[in-house]
Each structure stands twice: as structure tokens, then as C-alpha cells.
Amino acid sequence: MSEKVKFEKREELKQKPDPKNLGFGQHFTDYMLSYDYDSEKGGWHDLKITPYAPIELDPAAQGLHYGQLVFEGLKAYKHNGEVVLFRPDQNFARINQSLDRLEMPQIDEEELLEGLKQLVDIERDWVPEGEGQSLYIRPFVFATEAGLGVHPAHNYKLLIILSPSGSYYGGDSLKPTRIYVEDEYVRAVRGGVGFAKVAGNYAASLLSQSNANEQGYDQVLWLDGVERKYVEEVGSMNIFFVENGKLVTPQLNGSILPGITRKTVIALAKELGYEVEERHISIDELLESYDKGELEEVFGTGTAAVISPVGTLKYEDREITINNNETGPITQRLYDEYTGIQSGKLDDPQGWRVVVPEY
């Protein structure tokens, strides 16, 4: 048995939210995991599970000024009384890649996974069991050193907070979304931080997101930052197209987030016998393919968004409707397989589920 993480009990537990109205990321559990870093005190220290509460932060904390802040998103599910995490090793590996890009200290992936399991064990009553529901897990790390000089900070805090959640877009997770193809602003360029899960990437997306929302669209589809020609990703998802029965998705090029759901869906689709291509896809190619009747389905993938069909794409003065604004058969099949494995309703031959033990 691994060593128990220090645990500070709270006096009173919170009232749990109505499981019928969870929303996404609106409720937080009783406890959080916390870990501090000080380069002068040997690095990471004081790993503990404490009551979920506001934190004290110096107003000059560098993370607030210069954006050293990376995060992750993963989920826990409950099925037949058992609580599982889905591919958590992938999230801890990716957070290290993001930390590396922002010149922040690496974490010990195994140690953090063990801490997370202990936290989720304590909070197992918070893991919702309804269709499409899960416990959304948000690890994040930010610079806490006080000072306004621009340099890599010497002090950081890592927190993991937990939020019982339903579908990201609200309501039915398979309701097709309306996507606006952004042709003015860009999200990332190669050599930048597009591949890393850093807070600034999301801040940079908000103006376009608001513009799209005002025009009646749910999300923005980004084009590449140089030619504004090749499709990259959607605000909170990677994107897939089904052309003539074949799955096509933008190849990872340094400016696209290497999604864990993306990776899982590619593996799953191949196993199910679909051909999958990762390559450059221009927006013109997609419109041509649509005109020829070959663009059969479009869907996004993400931890929060799961597998989410796209019903509308708007680019410049054209708006196209995909598959009659209905969830296509391949999207539906991948959704059923993927969520079946995650939730424990289907077998897990790849060993993607990680059981949370009772400590």
C-alpha cells in the first residue's frame, strides 16, 4: 500500500447538488489536493488533501501577471459501485509537457496519480452515476512567487479540484453544435504554446467565442495561424471529419492540443475497422467535399465535450448543414463505444480504466 497523503478533515461536509441539475464545472467537492514548490527548499513539498476553500495569494504572484498557469482535465466515473479514472497517466504526462513549455518545474507523475486516487477515494460519494455524468477533475499549477520581474518563478502551487458534472454544452451531449470558422483571429502558431494546455490559449479564444455566440454559434473552429487555410481545432475540442466513410483529423503540428480523447478515438476507430488519416485539411477541401456529397459527418472530441457532433459549419458567407443536423452513425458508434468503456458498461481490453482503491 502506498503512503497515505496528509489529510486535513473539514468540520462540516457540504450539501451535495441536485444530480438532475449539475451543469458543468459549477459545484466543487469537500476537499482538494494541494502541493507547493519552492526551488530553495528542495522543490515540491507538503502534499496534502485539505478542505476545498479559497486560497491566499500575494497580489504580485507572477502567475497572475505573466501567465505561468497550466492545467489538465480528466474524469472519474462510477459503475456498479466502483470508481474509475480514465487514462490518468496521459494527463499527468501532458501536464509535464505543458510545464516544460512554460519553464515550470516538472511533477512526479506517479506520486500525483497516487495523491489523486486518495483524493477521489475520499470523495467517492460525489461521483455522479447518471447518464453522461462524471466527476470532472481539474489539476492546475501556477506561479505564486511575488514579484514583477519577468523570469521563471521560484515558487508554485499545484491544486486538484473536483466537480461533479453533466454534459459540457448542457442538455443532451449528442445535440449537434453550431460552429463558426474563425477567419480573422488565430489561436496559436507553430513554435508557440498551442500544443500546451496553458490558460492563455483559452483567454486568447474568448473574443472570437463571444463573437460567434452573438451570431448564434456555439464554438469557434480555428484555422492555422499562418495561412488561415488549414483546420486546427475547436475552442474546447479536437475535430474529426468523416469523408466517404474515412475519418480525417488535423495532424498534430505543434499548434494543436494533443487531445487524449482525440488519441483514444483514433485508436478506437482503427480497432473498429475505420480508416483514420491525420493530415493537413484545408477549409476549401472540406467545402468541396461537402459540395460533392462526401462530407458525411463532423464531430469534436475532448474530455469535457466527450464526442460531440457538429451540425453546422459557417465559413465566410457560407453555412453548411452536416448530415441533416443529426448525429451520424459513425459519431454515434464511437460515442457509444467510448462512453461505454469509460463508464464501465463495456469491456476495457486496452486497460484504459484505472480503479480507485478504497484506502
Ligand code: COI
Ligand atoms: C477539457 O476538455 O477537459 C478541457 O480542459 C477543455 C475545456 C473545458 C477548457
